[in-house]
Amino acid sequence: MTSPRIATLHWPDVPSYPPVFPVFLPFSGCPERCVFCAQDMQTGYAPRQTADALAEAARLLSERAEQALSAPELAFYGGTFTALPSAAFAACLEFARTARRRGLISGLRCSTRPDCLAPDRLAALRDAGCGCVELGVQSFADSALRQSRRGYDGLTAQAACTTVRTAGMRAGVQLMPGMPGSRPEDFLEDVRLALELGAACLRFYPCLVLEGTELATLWRAGRFEPWTLETVLEVLAEAFELAQRAGVPVIRMGLAPEAGLNDGVLAGPRHPALGARVQARCLWRRVARCLEEMRATGQAAADEPVELVLPRRLQGMYRGHAGELAARWAALGMADIRFHEEREEIRLERRTSHDVTATPHERF
Ligand code: SF4
Missing domain, CATH: 3.20.20.70 (Aldolase class I)
Known part of the structure; x- marks a missing residue:
C-alpha cells in the first residue's frame, strides 16, 4: 500500500x-x-x-x-x-x-x-x-x-x-x-x-x-x-x-x-566534492521550501509526520559531505526517509500505512 x-x-x-x-x-x-x-x-x-x-x-x-x-x-x-x-x-x-x-x-x-x-x-x-x-x-x-x-x-x-x-x-x-x-x-x-x-x-x-x-x-x-x-x-x-x-x-x-x-x-x-555538496544543499532547500509551503497552506499540519521519498541515486548524497546537513534535515521535523527506484521524482508523503518491509528506509 x-x-x-x-x-x-x-x-x-x-x-x-x-x-x-x-x-x-x-x-x-x-x-x-x-x-x-x-x-x-x-x-x-x-x-x-x-x-x-x-x-x-x-x-x-x-x-x-x-x-x-x-x-x-x-x-x-x-x-x-x-x-x-x-x-x-x-x-x-x-x-x-x-x-x-x-x-x-x-x-x-x-x-x-x-x-x-x-x-x-x-x-x-x-x-x-x-x-x-x-x-x-x-x-x-x-x-x-x-x-x-x-x-x-x-x-x-x-x-x-x-x-x-x-x-x-x-x-x-x-x-x-x-x-x-x-x-x-x-x-x-x-x-x-x-x-x-x-x-x-x-x-x-x-x-x-x-x-x-x-x-x-x-x-x-x-x-x-x-x-x-x-x-x-x-x-x-x-x-x-x-x-x-x-x-x-x-x-x-x-x-x-x-x-x-x-x-x-x-x-x-x-573542495574535492564541491559539486556533490552543492547538490545536497539544493536538495535540502527544495524540500524545506516545499514542506514550508505545504504547512503554510494547510496541506500538511505542522505536527503531521511527513515522509520523504527520494530516488535511490540520491541516497549517498542527500546528507551532504560527512553528514554536514544532518542537523538541517532533522530540523525539518520529518518522520522518515525512504528510497525508490524512479530516477527523477521526489515525494513528500503522509506517514500512514506504507509497506516498510518492501522499501528499505532510514531515519533522519
Ligand atoms: S582569456 Fe581566458 S584563458 Fe585567456 S588569460 Fe583570460 S581567463 Fe585565461
Whole structure:
C-alpha cells in the first residue's frame, strides 16, 4: 500500500554526454593574461605549440580507438580558441574534420572569450562541425568585469551568447562566482541572465587565488579576499536550483583536480566534492521550501509526520559531505526517509500505512 502523496518535486537525472577529449592550448589566442588565470596550473600543460598539442591528440585518439573506447567529443580549451593565429586555427579545424571522418571523435566544442567572436571564425567553426562554443563570460556585471580588467562589458557578454546561437551553435556559459568586484547577488543575477540568454550548459568556477597570478599579488597585499567556502556552497546551491528549474545542465562546479593545482592554490573556496555538496544543499532547500509551503497552506499540519521519498541515486548524497546537513534535515521535523527506484521524482508523503518491509528506509 502506498502513502498519500502531498507533494512531488522533479529532480532531473544527469544527462549523459559523450566523453570529452580536451586539447589544452594554455593562453593561446588570449589578448592578455587575466588577473585570476593560471591556465598552465589549471590544465596541467605549459603553453605549447599548436602542432605539438595536435600531434599528442592524434596519438591519444588513435590509442583510444585501438582500445575500442567510444568516440569522444573533441574540445579545444585553455585559451581563446577563436582568436588563435589563422594558421593554428585552421590546423585545429582541419584536425577535427579529419578525426571525425576517421570516426575518432563524435563532435567538437571549444572555449573562448565573449569579445572574440569574429563572424568568419564562427562560420568556420560551425562548418567544421562545432556544436557548442563555451563562453568564458565570468560575469555580466560591469563592476566585476571592470575590477577584473576583463576588457569587455556586460552588454558585450550578453551579445556573445546571442551571436553564438545565431551562428548555429549552442552557447555554454562559464561563470566565476567570487571574482574581484563580484557579490553573491551579482553572481545569481549572472546565472539568471545566462539562462535567459539561452545558455545550453553552465560551468561554475569559484574564484581561487592561484600562485603566479596578479590576483595572488593583490591577495598578498590585502587587496583581494576570496569568498568563503560556505558562501560559495550556499550561493551555488541557489544557482544550481535556478539552472535545474530551467532544465539547463551545470556541467562543472570547481576546477578539475589537475596535478600541480593543489600546491598552487593559495586561498579560496575549494573542495574535492564541491559539486556533490552543492547538490545536497539544493536538495535540502527544495524540500524545506516545499514542506514550508505545504504547512503554510494547510496541506500538511505542522505536527503531521511527513515522509520523504527520494530516488535511490540520491541516497549517498542527500546528507551532504560527512553528514554536514544532518542537523538541517532533522530540523525539518520529518518522520522518515525512504528510497525508490524512479530516477527523477521526489515525494513528500503522509506517514500512514506504507509497506516498510518492501522499501528499505532510514531515519533522519
Ligand atoms: S581567463 Fe581566458 S582569456 Fe583570460 S588569460 Fe585565461 S584563458 Fe585567456
